[in-house]
Amino acid sequence: MDDATTGLDNPFWASLCSRHRGIALRAGDVARYPAAFAPFLGVADAEVDVDDALDTLVAPGESVYLLGVAPASVPGGWRLQAADPLLQMVCDTPLPVIDGPEMVALSEAHRADVLALTALVYPHYFRERTMELGRYFGIYRDGRLAAMIGERLGTDAAQEMSAICTHPDDSGRGHARRLTAMLTNDTLHRGRLPFLHVSRSNVRAVRLYEALGYRHRCDIAFWSLSRA
Incomplete structure (x- = not known):
């Protein structure tokens, strides 16, 4: 790589x-x-x-x-x-996957659940067809999508981990850690470098990624563009 x-x-x-x-x-x-x-x-x-x-x-x-x-x-x-x-972070070594509930591949059949969760906790950049940009995985609890992760940006050599989010009622159960480690390891196995973007203000997420084994690659500039 x-x-x-x-x-x-x-x-x-x-x-x-x-x-x-x-x-x-x-x-x-x-x-x-x-x-x-x-x-x-x-x-x-x-x-x-x-x-x-x-x-x-x-x-x-x-x-x-x-x-x-x-x-x-x-x-x-x-x-x-x-x-x-934003912080751009990368991981080049496999991560331990903690025990936990089943992780399922999310498909068109799960689209409504995905849109409901992202509207609640990840509303800014997730759109109706974002799921089609890559593979998405989730953990269900009591019939509700409790946590998810997906693939968004990517090249032949690198793959972004994205939409890593957990329903507020399921926070603290290790779901994000389990999903992130799984998809990171699968990406490495496929010969691609996992990377992600996170706001410095999201201290909890930054600490999670650092604890997992992600390292800071760079601070990357971010802009909005619109008609004045």
């Missing part, structure tokens, strides 16, 4: 040009996910002229997000606003 970090400094663009190129909406050196999948837009580099592309790719009233690389300038009528950087 010597080249596994290639693209991680510009993960939206890298993913849209590789793993998700089949669904990418593209205008020159600007690409985005369809809105039903994710509100993410990437540019090849900071010097890209985005003037025409933004009018083509971003609907009126819509906000999109950029990670790692943003255009040096945007046209009049648009607002590019920096948010707090």
Whole structure:
């Protein structure tokens, strides 16, 4: 996995040009996910002229997000606003998987449960078709989806762990730890580098990932872009 970090400094663009190129909406050196999948837009580099592309790719009233690389300038009528950087973390060694309830592969049959859980605890970036970006797994308790994890961004060499979330009533049971270790190990077994993004303000999650064996790769810049 010597080249596994290639693209991680510009993960939206890298993913849209590789793993998700089949669904990418593209205008020159600007690409985005369809809105039903994710509100993410990437540019090849900071010097890209985005003037025409933004009018083509971003609907009126819509906000999109950029990670790692943003255009040096945007046209009049648009607002590019920096948010707090995210922690980008990676893991290159297998993790212990604690005992616990069954972990099930989530499918179309589970979509309503997934959307209900993410609407409750992970509402900002999960969309109707986000599940189609990769594999998703969950733990059920008393007939309710108690916790989940999935694959979102990715290249041939690296895979993002995403939507790691637990229902508030099931917090503290080790579900997130169990799911994260399982999918991390499976990703490593497939020859890809697991990575994830987390806000520094989410101290509990950062501590969990560090305790599991994830390490800080970089602080990665994050922006929102919308019509002014």
